[in-house]
Amino acid sequence: MSFDLGLSGRRALVTGGTKGVGAAVVDALRQGGAEVITTARAVPDTAPAGVTFVAADLTTAEGCAQVAGRVLDQFGGVDIVVHVVGGSGAPAGGFAVLDDAVWHRELDLNLMPAVRIDRALLPSMIAQGTGVIVHVTSIQNRLPLPQSTTAYAAAKAALSTYSKSLSKEVTPQGVRVLRVSPGWVETEAAVSFVERLAAEAGTDYEGGRAIVMEGLGGIPLGRPASPREVGDLVAFLVSPRASAITGTEVVIDGGTVPTA
Incomplete structure (x- = not known):
């Protein structure tokens, strides 16, 4: 049996692709033969062959529009979008230290980039009748840590709900939408x-x-989990070998979540 995932020539956008899980996703897609555009706040000094870096702040509407415009200008459309960008800068201390500014920052980093970029790129996917969108969420949408990740976990839960709703809307038009939910990744x-x-x-x-x-x-x-394990999972899910998988959340957490 061949393990070729059928990604050769596919046009892919990966947000947050310079380190960690994002870099692993970029590498897995590139090794599979995809053409990749990825984002970061600053472009690294060196880039792997076949990867284009776009410096943009995806917490802003302007940054998201810049990235989406670059994808359409360079590729003329897109086949794969993987939203990895995210994280938390919220202080520890529970609900009392989470003021409005913290909540807005967590939502602007973990929810709104996906909403804005999907809105800009989905019309081209629908027009071609095919595409895959992966939203990287977190098991913390089910297992929040009250002292430190309440706002982050809530933002990821919002991303998960948005992703599920989007899948119901656009899967009948040929665009698969799914979630990858990592636990602790080293x-x-x-x-x-x-x-x-x-x-x-x-x-x-x-x-x-x-x-x-x-x-x-x-x-x-x-x-x-290692970043590479998450990257390999994403590469499979966006491939034609996973063409019947949509609207679901795939958990990669080593069994951390204690319920099904």
Whole structure:
């Protein structure tokens, strides 16, 4: 059996593609033969062959319009859109420290880029009668951490609901829409966080890992996912081999979520 995913020549946009999960998605699509445009606040000094970087602030309507315009200008349309950009800058301390400015920042980073870019690019997908959109959400939309991720988790839950509704609207027109929901992924930022925890606790890196897993209620697999594992999952889901998958959420969390 061939493991060719049939991505050769596909035109793809990946938001937030310079590090972590985004970089892994870019690499997986590029290795599969796709032409890739990706985004970051600043363009890196070097870029892999076949990848175009667009510097834009996707928390703004102007930044989203800039990226969508570049995709249409360069590709004339798009086959794959993967929304990875997201994160949280909210302070710890529970609901009381989350003022309106924090809530707006979390929504502007984790929900609105997908809404704006989808709105700009979906007409071309519908016109060609085919396409795939993947929204990267988080298991925190089901397992929020009250002391630190309430606003982030709520924004990701909103993204998930939006994604489900969008799938109902555009799947009959040939555009698949689905969600990938990671648990703890061992990105560069996660490694730095674990190292800091380990230093504060007077333990080694594996001890810091154990602290994080305990805080999540345990990971039955015994380890976090790697960015590459998430990237490979996304590459499969956007491929013709997954052509019957739409409107659903695919969880990659090592078993962290304790319910089905």
